[in-house]
Amino acid sequence: MTEKLYDISSKIKEFDATVIRCEKAENGFLTELDKTAFFPESGGQCGDTGKIGDAAVIDTQYDGERIVHITTVPLTEGKTYHAELDFEPRYRRMQNHTGEHIVSAIMHRKFGFANVGFHLGAKEMTFDFDGIITPEQMKEVEDEANIISASNIAVRAYYPSKSELETLNYRSKGALDGKVRIVEIEGVDRCACCAPHVERTGEVGMIKILGFIHYKGGIRIRMKCGFDALDDFRERIAREEKISQLICVPQEETDKGVNSLILSLSDAKRKCSEAKKRLAEVTAENICSADKSICVELPNFGMDELRYMCNLGAERCKVFAAISQCGDGYSMVCASKTVPLKKYSALICDKGKGKCGGSDLMLTGRLSAIKKEIISLFEEEIK
Template sequence: MTERLYNQDVYTKTFTGTVRSCTEVPGQEGYEVILDRTAFFPEGGGQYGDIGTIGGVRVRDTKERDGEVLHYTEGPLQEGDTVEGEIDWKVRFSRMQQHTAEHILSGLVHGRFGYQNVGFHLGDDICTMDFNGPITREEMEEIEQEANRAVYEDLPVHILYPPEEELQKMEYRSKIEIDGQVRIVWVPGYDRCACCATHVGSTGEIGQIKVIAMMNYKGGVRVTMVSGDRALLDHEKRERDMKEISAMLSAKEDELPEAVRRLMEENEDRKCQIIELQKRMNELKVQQIPEDSRY
């Protein structure tokens, strides 16, 4: 089985390993590579597998099968060679930020309402969470503020491997039944959850947690969130949009809501005027029709 270096130190960016096998993937332009040790995290826990390079060859995905970590590369590697691997740290760290933020939000929702996170997807742009109960926007705003307090407190994020006897007494969230050793991610005061994925070492590294959308979903609510670098990008985009709208409406940014309301009212007035004009036009057309042809 592959030795998983990310479980020893999640901040391992480069490493050396020996190529145990390299096989061409049928029907695809690529290869499936197994090393004796790796820092590449395979897809799991709602998080995509790492990308990067091994021996200078690009790794475009990482998955797990039968206890082995499978690296999907764009080119072949020689079995028996010792190679250097490097994960794409920018991508990995962003995912670590999002995933840890998800734990904090989900922990707060569970603690306040008792709801479970029954669906989690960490994409390349956004993170979505499905909770099995209703939450109002006002309630989610309060939870978002609490989540960011956890960020400001810069709390340590603990990774625990409790023995079975201790685990039986421990309260923790878990989406599925887990065979073998259970890995617990613990953010003191906010969440304790079974999870196999990678997380930041302290909550301060998340930077910021921002809920950007909510919708009713299967009797509960789907929450869309960004954090860390993605939150910054979201803020920058919204700021650019605000400036563009401000210029289009010739209004200061803090006056945009009122400017939009005026525009909507003017638009509604024009619609009413158009309806009246169309009505008047139809009446005039009817008047131009000879009386003996109207019926």
């Protein structure tokens, strides 16, 4: 069985190991070593990457009881290689995972909630609880978590004996078989966990809860810690700075500036809608009452505005259709008070090269034929 060097120290970045077995697989080669500092995916945390000799390790997984390193090229069985972890992403995961333990401990102590789900991905971390709290309570949890982080408390991982385990009070997601690894933050938390962690809470750095939602009768928290939290903060500041430049307001007033833009846009949309409505009325007024079909193009009209136009137009002619360019096609509405339109749906879809539907009084759809063909279709074939 492979010796787990990450159990000895989570800070081991490189080591020498001998290849026990190397087998070809669909996604590369499954390489088993006599010892490893590569953590295999488990407990919601993804597997480590790095190099063994010149071979890239693209993932580390459990294969039953075996730890296998998925390498891009085969390695020689019985040969000793120097291995190196991609330690930066691994360390970030350690920061996040220890941060999750801190928050989970607080949630359990303050509210009695259990952590019932955990996922630590490349972009962010989510974890679930079987109860609901308020935003104000979540802020209190976050504050306390950061105090614990700043207190630089020791973090210890160990395997207690069976008799010792029976006397320990620790968090666990379920019944465990075999040897149980305990991760303990002195005076804060004790939890069954197989993953590598930082050695002191001060290494976790900032603990930032990005948000939480109601999920399966409880809540799901999104959170980042340490360097991931720092990167997130930098990205948010950069976005805020860009927004402040675009709308010409100080960074600390971007919310007010955006709100002002929204109000201005809403007012502009209202005025534009009123102008389009008046254009539709004028267009309808200039249609001579006729026993024929008419099709007009109205630039930048939405479906509601096209419907309004067609209802007015249908009062003055046999069939009235209106189209407006939308992307690489045309939005279409046609209406009639006297001609049952539904029977023309297939014809419109075929010759208009699109889709439409509706009732005998009105059809709506989207057509991709050229404008000349669409106008000809309505004015010459819909009667």
